[in-house]
């Protein structure tokens with residue numbers, strides 16, 4: 001495969017159009033099915049979990065989160081914070097609770113974070129919002145035993161940016177025990193010249209500032225103990241697959257606890273949708289990571 005800098009605009013835009021690579025459905029159909037799966041899944045989560053909706057984490061209208069709690073929440077509860085995808089321009093927390101059912105049934109709380117998607121929010125605003133959302137949760141729920149992050153696609157980049165935060169500017173330093181980054185984009189430079197950037201209007205400096213692959217030393221400094229799972233779908237585009245592989249390698253070279261999951265028989269969309277199913281491979285990966293990291297080894 002050619003380096004992205006050598007690709008014509010048309011090829012680069014195809015590489016960054018996840019819907020064109022699905023083996024299950026046509027491009028419009030796969031997006032419609034994705035929206036339906038996430039919305040219906042979130043509706044179901046609301047019916048099986050106790051919910052705390054629209055909890056503010058900041059002053060802004062869009063700075064709210066939804067919490068899906070187990071029916072019998074425990075003191076030392078585990079919490080998973082989910083950062084949704086949608087190319088920084090689609091979706092909200094209203095479609096982001098779908099992974100809750102198999103987790104709340106095991107006593108794990110799920111938090112769906114809202115952030116101001118473009119054009120309202122810029123990349124810097126979104127990164128600041130997800131960072132503050134995590135700080136706020138950790139501050140408000142100081143009794144929780146472990147905090148985990150999960151992000152999909154654009155949310156994978158935002159979750160990686162949370163791990164790469166200099167927390168000295170915040171009131172708390174969250175102890176994030178693990179993160180599952182699903183089909184993320186870790187280098188924003190290739191998308192600058194594509195349609196993805198039309199509403200974002202990122203400059204090269206903006207893209208550099210928010211590219212996790214360029215912030216590995218920061219992640220190592222602030223999230224050394226965090227276990228990271230970099231996940232990619234078998235039918236993600238070659239560029240998406242390269243992005244995940246290279247981010248994984250950069251973390252591994254830095255000596256971090258990181259693993260790579262190439263999920264067979266999935267595309268960019270159902271690789272995350274299926275987290276609503278307890279038998280799905282990635283649900284089991286997530287549960288295993290929690291079991292492994294939440295026991296104390298003292």
Ligand SMILES: N[C@@H](CC(=O)c1ccccc1NC=O)C(=O)O
Nearest residue numbers: 017018019020031085086087090
């Ligand atoms: N042009 C993009 C659109 C896209 O990624 C998307 C569109 C609607 C809702 C979610 C999307 N992407 C990932 O969550 C594509 O071809 O997939």
